[in-house]
Amino acid sequence: MATRIVMSKLSPTMEEGRVLHWVKKEGDPVEPGDVVVEVETDKATMEVEAMGAGVLRKILVEDGGTVPTGTLLGVVAAPDEDISAILAEAEAGAVAEATAATDGAAAVAAATPATAEAPATVSAAAVEVAVEPAHQPAGDGGRVKASPLAKRMARENGIRLEQLNGSGTGGRIIKRDIEAAVSGGVAATTVAAVGSEAPYQQVELSQIRKAIARNLVTSMGPIPHFFLTIEIDMNRALDLRAELNKSLEGSGAKIGVNEILIKTAAQALAEHPNVNVAFADDHIRRFTRVDVGVAVAVPDGLITPVLRNIGPKGLRQISAELRDMVDRARGKKLAPEEYYGATFTISNLGMYGIDEFTAVINPPAATIMAVGATVEKPVVVDGSVQVRKRMRVTLSCDHRAVDGAMGAEFLATFRDMLENPLRLVL
Amino acid sequence: MALMTYRDALNQALREEMRRDPDVFMMGEEVGAYQGAYKVSRGLLEEFGEWRVRDMPIAELGFTGLGVGAAMVGLRPIVEYMTWSFALLAIDGIVNAAAKMRYMSGGQFKMPITFRGPSGVANQVGATHSQALESWYATVPGLKVVAPATARDAKGLLKSAIRDDDPVVFLEGELLYGSKEEVPEDENFTIPLGVSEVKREGADVTIVVHARPLHSALRAAEIVESEDGISAEVIDPRTLRPMDIDTILDSVRKTNRCVVVEEGWAVCGMGAQVVDDIQREAFDYLDAPIARVTGADTPHPYAKNLEQLHFPQADLIVKAARQACYRK
Numbered sequence: 001m002a003t004r005i006v007m008s009k010l011s012p013t014m015e016e017g018r019v020l021h022w023v024k025k026e027g028d029p030v031e032p033g034d035v036v037v038e039v040e041t042d043k044a045t046m047e048v049e050a051m052g053a054g055v056l057r058k059i060l061v062e063d064g065g066t067v068p069t070g071t072l073l074g075v076v077a078a079p080d081e082d083i084s085a086i087l088a089e090a091e092a093g094a095v096a097e098a099t100a101a102t103d104g105a106a107a108v109a110a111a112t113p114a115t116a117e118a119p120a121t122v123s124a125a126a127v128e129v130a131v132e133p134a135h136q137p138a139g140d141g142g143r144v145k146a147s148p149l150a151k152r153m154a155r156e157n158g159i160r161l162e163q164l165n166g167s168g169t170g171g172r173i174i175k176r177d178i179e180a181a182v183s184g185g186v187a188a189t190t191v192a193a194v195g196s197e198a199p200y201q202q203v204e205l206s207q208i209r210k211a212i213a214r215n216l217v218t219s220m221g222p223i224p225h226f227f228l229t230i231e232i233d234m235n236r237a238l239d240l241r242a243e244l245n246k247s248l249e250g251s252g253a254k255i256g257v258n259e260i261l262i263k264t265a266a267q268a269l270a271e272h273p274n275v276n277v278a279f280a281d282d283h284i285r286r287f288t289r290v291d292v293g294v295a296v297a298v299p300d301g302l303i304t305p306v307l308r309n310i311g312p313k314g315l316r317q318i319s320a321e322l323r324d325m326v327d328r329a330r331g332k333k334l335a336p337e338e339y340y341g342a343t344f345t346i347s348n349l350g351m352y353g354i355d356e357f358t359a360v361i362n363p364p365a366a367t368i369m370a371v372g373a374t375v376e377k378p379v380v381v382d383g384s385v386q387v388r389k390r391m392r393v394t395l396s397c398d399h400r401a402v403d404g405a406m407g408a409e410f411l412a413t414f415r416d417m418l419e420n421p422l423r424l425v426l
Numbered sequence: 427m428a429l430m431t432y433r434d435a436l437n438q439a440l441r442e443e444m445r446r447d448p449d450v451f452m453m454g455e456e457v458g459a460y461q462g463a464y465k466v467s468r469g470l471l472e473e474f475g476e477w478r479v480r481d482m483p484i485a486e487l488g489f490t491g492l493g494v495g496a497a498m499v500g501l502r503p504i505v506e507y508m509t510w511s512f513a514l515l516a517i518d519g520i521v522n523a524a525a526k527m528r529y530m531s532g533g534q535f536k537m538p539i540t541f542r543g544p545s546g547v548a549n550q551v552g553a554t555h556s557q558a559l560e561s562w563y564a565t566v567p568g569l570k571v572v573a574p575a576t577a578r579d580a581k582g583l584l585k586s587a588i589r590d591d592d593p594v595v596f597l598e599g600e601l602l603y604g605s606k607e608e609v610p611e612d613e614n615f616t617i618p619l620g621v622s623e624v625k626r627e628g629a630d631v632t633i634v635v636h637a638r639p640l641h642s643a644l645r646a647a648e649i650v651e652s653e654d655g656i657s658a659e660v661i662d663p664r665t666l667r668p669m670d671i672d673t674i675l676d677s678v679r680k681t682n683r684c685v686v687v688e689e690g691w692a693v694c695g696m697g698a699q700v701v702d703d704i705q706r707e708a709f710d711y712l713d714a715p716i717a718r719v720t721g722a723d724t725p726h727p728y729a730k731n732l733e734q735l736h737f738p739q740a741d742l743i744v745k746a747a748r749q750a751c752y753r754k
Contacts, residue, residue: 168714
């Protein structure tokens with residue numbers, strides 16, 4: 001029985017995907033559960049497993065090819081089976097996501113949660129559709145040869161191996177090829193200057209960059225943003241952090257400022273549930289728990305892993321989860337449901353010395369908080385000038401769901417909690 | 427420190443350990459009156475007497491058994507074979523008796539015995555006297571296997587081997603006995619078993635090599651440095667079991683390329699084990715297949731010209747290093 005391998009929709013924002021690498025070549029025998037092909041979604045790299053047995057009869061999209069979700073990538077069938085009908089269908093562009101979702105593709109249905117809450121396992125996502133047997137074409141899938149080191153370096157630098165020419169034995173891509181690409185020679189094509197235009201390099205959009213661009217124009221355009229900035233005295237919060245870390249000495253755990261901000265935001269949102277919301281065309285979703293997204297810079301973009309249900313969690317647990325998420329985000333190891341569906345997001349550029357900035361809302365949430373650096377500055381306290389540690393945060397709000405006073409009240413609570421951090425234990 | 431030969435460094439190690447511990451004694455063919463087939467035991471009969479320096483008949487299995495028995499009752503025998511090729515006759519005593527005794531007695535018996543003698547190629551001594559069989563012994567749990575390539579290592583490692591409570595197979599280089607190096611004369615000087623040494627630092631390729639081919643590798647490193655600008659790091663594990671693989675892995679993670687050299691045959695050789703460790707532990711750091719340079723896959727030839735070709739000479743290591751670095 002022939003089975004199809006389809007570019008499935010592996011995350012809520014995924015509209016197209018790229019075939020990174022066919023693990024199996026045409027003619028290779030395939031068992032259910034074998035990894036057949038690796039695909040790059042907008043934010044992660046995923047392995048697609050075969051659901052049926054047979055041989056990989058046909059590869060329709062070669063390594064490096066980018067196609068819309070739903071596109072037929074390859075066909076697994078018995079060696080003597082007639083697959084001409086499936087190929088004709090693919091030719092006619094008739095393979096739709098709908099087919100995939102209906103024909104017994106339980107694995108995929110589970111792997112593409114409509115909401116972030118659905119806990120899905122997405123290690124495998126292949127589509128199996130029964131079709132009638134027929135007859136055999138063949139060919140050899142082009143394989144990119146690269147040393148293990150080169151593959152790792154390419155991954156870390158967001159370079160596509162198939163763009164490079166290998167200088168090693170038999171065209172193998174090796175370390176020096178990646179280094180050349182990183183220093184600008186290969187991956188990015190230099191474009192000569194025309195007239196007074198400055199010369200530039202044309203850098204191909206990675207899947208993550210495309211996703212960011214696509215998603216954020218749906219934000220600043222359609223969403224009426226407004227911004228509220230507040231300055232917070234951080235002395236006591238930082239003292240608390242120092243004290244906590246002293247008590248944790250030797251345990252391996254360490255509480256960072258971000259964990260305190262996450263916890264504080266969750267407490268403040270609990271007091272202002274009208275800010276923990278999303279605008280959904282004909283209604284507002286008021287979330288009953290707080291899931292905080294944390295913006296993490298990765299080599300070719302930005303990803304926002306989501307820490308779920310912060311309310312009942314302590315700083316130590318938040319810290320452990322945050323560390324794990326950030327590590328995996330940098331390694332592109334997050335599953336789609338792990339970076340989708342924050343009810344509130346924190347973006348902290350303080351470590352870069354940014355005093356304050358505004359962040360673009362990441363839909364569907366209605367708010368995002370931009371955190372600046374904590375700096376020592378003179379402040380008037382009870383009529384005298386003191387040096388205090390001050391931090392400025394700016395809340396971006398979706399005016400369709402959150403009004404100025406609502407956002408301001410939330411921010412005031414957020415500030416009071418940080419300035420009197422014992423409130424966190426209440 | 428004194429400049430001395432590998433032979434004299436071994437002699438000094440034997441002498442110091444026999445002075446230090448009255449339970450240490452030596453036995454083997456021609457070790458006493460003849461002063462050792464390779465003069466390693468020169469002067470020991472005179473200093474320690476025939477009770478502690480015992481000449482043995484040509485019966486390797488027999489005197490190996492005597493040594494194992496002596497170790498079981500608490501002595502520290504040093505058994506010399508005229509060459510390791512002759513120890514094939516005694517391999518039952520080494521592998522079945524010595525290596526198993528601690529295990530099969532449930533720890534009731536220690537086995538503080540050192541088996542030593544010349545190993546590897548010599549000058550035209552033919553196929554049955556020219557073998558490097560270290561992988562035979564290194565595959566056996568219960569044995570420790572040591573193969574020093576320099577006089578300093580020979581002294582420091584032999585002293586540690588004699589003091590060790592487990593059986594140690596100590597492989598000396600037949601053509602290294604006359605090589606000279608500065609050697610510490612301090613009687614407390616030892617080199618611990620199971621520690622690799624970086625013999626030459628480099629950045630572009632790691633050469634892992636033990637015993638006499640170390641000297642070929644060091645020459646090869648000079649050649650690729652001057653002719654190709656390749657900076658080769660040369661590491662001698664010195665102890666083949668248990669091997670200090672971490673030092674090798676650290677180096678490969680730095681250089682991303684590796685050449686493994688040995689005098690013995692390629693199939694199931696020591697280098698095969700090193701390659702396996704590297705590919706498992708440092709896979710993502712490799713930029714080229716790991717190259718091996720070994721003795722040729724034939725019995726060892728007698729003819730001088732063929733004998734030269736059989737050995738992993740510097741030119742072969744140069745070629746492998748260039749290949750690993752994608753040059754030429």
